[in-house]
Amino acid sequence: MHVEVRGLNKKFGDFQAVRDVEFAIGKGQLIGLLGPSGGGKTSILRMLAGLEKPDSGDILFHGRRVNDLPPQERGIGFVFQNYALFKHMTVADNIAFGLQVKKWPKPKIKERIAELVELTGLAGFEKRFPHQLSGGQRQRVAFARALAPEPQLLLLDEPFAAIDAKIRHELRSWLREMIDRLGITSIFVTHDQDEAIEVADEIMIISKGKVEQKGTPWEIYKNPQTPFVASFIGESTVIEDIASLKGFEAAASWPGTKGLIRPEYIEVGKENEFILLSATEAGRVSHVHFRGSEWLVEVQVGEIKLVTYRSLEKKVLQPGEEVRVLVHRAYLFNDNDNWVMENK
Ligand code: ATP
Secondary structure: OOEEEEEEEEEEOOEEEEEEEEEEEOOOOEEEEEOOOOOOHHHHHHHHHOOOOOOEEEEEEOOEEOOOOOHHHOOEEEEEOOOOOOOOOOHHHHHHHHHHHOOOOHHHHHHHHHHHHHHOOOOOOOOOOHHHOOHHHHHHHHHHHHHOOOOOEEEEEOOOOOOOHHHHHHHHHHHHHHHHHHOOEEEEEEOOHHHHHHHOOEEEEEEOOEEEEEEOHHHHHHOOOOHHHHHHOOOOEEEOOHHHOOOOHHHHHOOOOEEEEOHHHEEEEOHHHOOOHHHOEEEEEEEEEEOOOEEEEEEEEOOEEEEEEEEOOOOOOOOOOEEEEEEOOEEEEOOOOOEEEEEO
16 A cells, blocks of 8 residues: 655644654555654554544545544554453454454455464464463464454554564564565554664654654665764764864864764774874773674774774774774764765
């Protein structure tokens, strides 16, 4: 289903939870809504679902305005973190529930249950009750139940938040595969940037009720439009006065230019590791942390704390050690936090 939202606004009392939100989602896309708590992600989802009425704006499915359609007529499936299964019903009955409400004929319901237990890897578990399942299996039942009535849009609100890290990882790739197979347009809310990057075709960064940026994970990583967006995808350090850093003196001609530096733009090491020592700054290691495939090194350069990675083959740096620091590139932002350019 093609989904379009125009000029969407929602206030709760005096509080503007969603402001002028606009976006379009192509059929079969998986979109991640990512942003800080209270930013308005769930409110957007609830308006799409018809559980909340917008103050203004239009919601269009397939180009048709659905603002006045009740939730059950919108062709939507939900999986919410706390959208608990019916405890007294078996897996099969949980899946069948929505179909019985819609008065599907019995043989068709049976057929649909068989398809869904297959799809969700729950074959053989049909007669179990929710308490006889693991967290990951329960969440797959929730997916099966949401998918049973053949919705055209799937809304997922933090679907993996309550699940162990390892299983969450498996469920993410499972979700991605399943959605590719079904070709169902899906929107999911998450707090977790890794989850958004790994699963979503496109990410919308939502903050203070607004869409800060929409794009593929790579586009957002590569071209963050504001320091806030950059801080939400990948690691970075914002430097208030980038012109004070060696190599970035030219930024002084744009007064107040902030610089945003990704870890991979920085090299840190002993003097003998640099060919052009005059291009480096003096720094002191403040923290070193083993990350599995590399070291994370925090280094203090004057007032500025920078974060970077160092490969395992190189000599281990110790906290307190004097080092040299080379910054290759930075994103430059003006006083209004608008992206100016990528320097160097
Ligand atoms: P989280 O990630 O914590 O779920 P969110 O980005 O999904 O946050 P929303 O749940 O959409 O944010 O909430 C946005 C703002 O609107 C919050 O400040 C919240 O307190 C407020 N809000 C949401 N629903 C209501 C309501 N029914 N009544 C009053 N305020 C509400």
